[in-house]
Amino acid sequence: MRINGTTIFIPGATSGIGLALAIRLHDAGNRVIIGGRRTELLADIAAQHPGIDTIRIDTTDAASITTAANEVIARHPDLNVLVPMAGIMRAEDWTTPGSFLEDAEATLATNLLGPIRLISAFIEHLLAQPDATIMTVSSGLAFAPLRPTPTYNATRPRSISSARRCGCSSKARAWGSSSSCRRRCRATSSPDTAMTRQRCPSMSTSTRR
Ligand SMILES: NC(=O)c1ccc[n+]([C@@H]2O[C@H](COP(=O)([O-])OP(=O)(O)OC[C@H]3O[C@@H](n4cnc5c(N)ncnc54)[C@H](OP(=O)(O)O)[C@@H]3O)[C@@H](O)[C@H]2O)c1
Numbered sequence: 001m002r003i004n005g006t007t008i009f010i011p012g013a014t015s016g017i018g019l020a021l022a023i024r025l026h027d028a029g030n031r032v033i034i035g036g037r038r039t040e041l042l043a044d045i046a047a048q049h050p051g052i053d054t055i056r057i058d059t060t061d062a063a064s065i066t067t068a069a070n071e072v073i074a075r076h077p078d079l080n081v082l083v084p085m086a087g088i089m090r091a092e093d094w095t096t097p098g099s100f101l102e103d104a105e106a107t108l109a110t111n112l113l114g115p116i117r118l119i120s121a122f123i124e125h126l127l128a129q130p131d132a133t134i135m136t137v138s139s140g141l142a143f144a145p146l147r148p149t150p151t152y153n154a155t156r157p158r159s160i161s162s163a164r165r166c167g168c169s170s171k172a173r174a175w176g177s178s179s180s181c182r183r184r185c186r187a188t189s190s191p192d193t194a195m196t197r198q199r200c201p202s203m204s205t206s207t208r209r
Pocket residue numbers: 011012013014015016017018035036037038039041057058059060085086087088089110137138139140
C-alpha cells in the first residue's frame with residue numbers, strides 16, 4: 001500500500017487504534033475519512049484535525065453501511081483504501097446459559113460481518129481505482145486466544161485470512177482466478193475435499209499437495 005497521496009476510509013476511527021492511524025495517515029499526506037457511531041467524537045476530531053472528513057456509520061447495520069459508502073464515494077471519488085477497523089471485544093462466560101449469546105452475536109456482527117459488508121459495498125469502486133487496498137484488522141488473540149473472549153478470538157483470524165490467505169490482487173475477482181492465486185492456494189496445502197476444491201475450482205486433484 002502507498003502511504004501517501006491516497007484517499008482512505010477508516011470506519012471505526014473515533015478512538016483507539018483507528019483514530020491514531022487516521023491522524024498518522026493524515027499527517028503523512030493522505031486524505032482521510034473516519035467513521036463511527038459517536039457523532040460528538042466525529043465532530044471533535046474534525047475540529048481538531050482540519051482536513052479529516054467524517055461520516056456516521058454503524059457497521060452492524062447493513063443500511064447504514066450502504067448509505068455511508070454511497071456518501072463517501074460521492075464526496076471522495078478517488079477513494080482507494082478501505083480499512084475496516086471497527087471492532088468490539090466482550091468477555092463471555094460460555095458456562096452460564098443465557099449470558100453470552102447476545103454478546104457473541106454482536107461481536108460477530110461487528111468484527112466479521114461488518115468488514116464483509118464494507119468490502120461488498122466498496123469493492124466495485126475500489127476495483128476501478130489505482131493502488132486500491134483493503135487493510136483488514138487482526139489480533140494476537142487469533143494466535144494465542146484469550147479464554148474470556150472466545151468469539152472475539154474467532155473473529156480476528158477470519159478477518160485477516162479472507163484478505164491474505166490466497167493473497168489475490170484486487171483485480172482477481174474470485175479466489176483461484178489468477179495463476180499466482182492458484183499457486184498460493186496450493187501452498188496452503190489443505191486436504192483435498194469438496195470444500196477445498198470449491199475454494200480453488202481451477203485446481204485439479206493432481207496439482208494439490
Ligand atoms: N487494542 C488492542 O490491543 C487491539 C489488538 C489487536 C486488534 N485490535 C483491533 O483494533 C480495532 C480497534 O481497537 P481499539 O483497541 O482501538 O478499540 P476502541 O478504542 O474501542 O475503538 C473501536 C472503534 O470501533 C468503532 N466501532 C465499534 N463498533 C462499531 C460499529 N458498530 N459501527 C461503527 N464503528 C464501531 C468505535 O467507534 P464508535 O463507538 O464511535 O462507533 C471505535 O472507533 C478493533 O477492531 C480491535 O479488534 C485491537
